Amino acid sequence: MRIPFSKMQGAGNDFVVLDETRGRLGLTSAQYRRLADRHFGVGADQILSVRAAPHAGVDFEYAIHNADGGEVENCGNGARCFARYVRERGLSLRPEVRVQTASGVLLLQWGNEGQVAVDMGAPVFEPARIPFDAAGLQPRPCGGWQVWPMALPAFEAELSLLSMGNPHAVWRVPDTDTAPVAQFGPLIERHPRFPNRVNVGFLQVLGRQQARLRVFERGVGETLACGTGACAAVVAGIRHGWFDERVEVQLPGGALSVAWPVSRHGLAAPVHLSGPAETVFEGVIELPDLC
Numbered sequence: 494m495r496i497p498f499s500k501m502q503g504a505g506n507d508f509v510v511l512d513e514t515r516g517r518l519g520l521t522s523a524q525y526r527r528l529a530d531r532h533f534g535v536g537a538d539q540i541l542s543v544r545a546a547p548h549a550g551v552d553f554e555y556a557i558h559n560a561d562g563g564e565v566e567n568c569g570n571g572a573r574c575f576a577r578y579v580r581e582r583g584l585s586l587r588p589e590v591r592v593q594t595a596s597g598v599l600l601l602q603w604g605n606e607g608q609v610a611v612d613m614g615a616p617v618f619e620p621a622r623i624p625f626d627a628a629g630l631q632p633r634p635c636g637g638w639q640v641w642p643m644a645l646p647a648f649e650a651e652l653s654l655l656s657m658g659n660p661h662a663v664w665r666v667p668d669t670d671t672a673p674v675a676q677f678g679p680l681i682e683r684h685p686r687f688p689n690r691v692n693v694g695f696l697q698v699l700g701r702q703q704a705r706l707r708v709f710e711r712g713v714g715e716t717l718a719c720g721t722g723a724c725a726a727v728v729a730g731i732r733h734g735w736f737d738e739r740v741e742v743q744l745p746g747g748a749l750s751v752a753w754p755v756s757r758h759g760l761a762a763p764v765h766l767s768g769p770a771e772t773v774f775e776g777v778i779e780l781p782d783l784c
């Protein structure tokens with residue numbers, strides 16, 4: 494199957510974007526994996542599928558598949574690339590675009606110098622909705638929980654858990670350069686208390702409006718940036734009292750800006766994410782039938 498695609502990136506988090514506005518391609522999980530493969534395919538952290546609006550309340554639908562082929566609920570960097578994609582292709586010239594994802598509706602707004610702002614919706618803290626199995630655990634103050642990763646010597650960390658439509662665990666570390674991302678990222682990602690697995694953020698607080706972050710993403714591994722991960726880290730830090738309500742987050746691939754106006758709207762306040770989104774190249778791939 495010959496498939497045209499756009500290769501895009503937001504702060505180094507990279508995507509293959511497919512136009513399914515005239516009908517679905519019907520790809521299998523194995524075909525999504527092949528598209529994401531950096532040796533046998535195009536190479537990407539996620540595959541984004543742009544689809545026609547499923548109902549009158551939104552302008553488009555957007556499906557997200559991780560490099561492991563699994564479909565997921567949300568992608569913040571992908572949402573900004575989505576906005577650029579539909580604008581560059583003339584699919585929408587509106588300054589604001591409403592997009593249905595598997596976890597809800599995102600509002601995308603064009604900013605200056607190619608920046609795109611996304612209303613990512615409100616964070617969710619109830620364990621059952623993250624989801625997180627909290628049986629036998631007492632919540633620590635400010636939303637932090639204590640989790641013991643399995644098959645490890647006495648290892649214990651306080652992880653702040655929340656959902657941005659997709660599940661996140663945030664671990665504050667003294668220095669992201671020395672954070673145990675490769676060692677503990679996969680173990681926490683697959684911890685049995687996370688029935689849908691989890692994205693793992695390693696957060697360094699630089700000041701009340703500055704942070705550094707590395708993210709071991711569910712279904713991918715460490716990426717150069719994670720938009721929902723930046724949102725989760727800032728929300729957790731605000732709840733802990735470490736941050737003001739707008740934070741610049743430095744990730745290995747670039748900077749993202751996150752705001753959560755919780756003092757005005759409470760915990761149900763929407764999280765706003767803004768940052769870059771660029772098209773790297775266009776291409777066509779001959780994709781084999783893979784089951």
Ligand SMILES: N[C@H](CCC[C@H](N)C(=O)O)C(=O)O
Nearest residue numbers: 568569570659710711720721
């Ligand atoms: N790996 C994530 C999806 C992509 C999130 C990330 N690329 C972003 O920008 O939010 C998950 O499994 O929930």
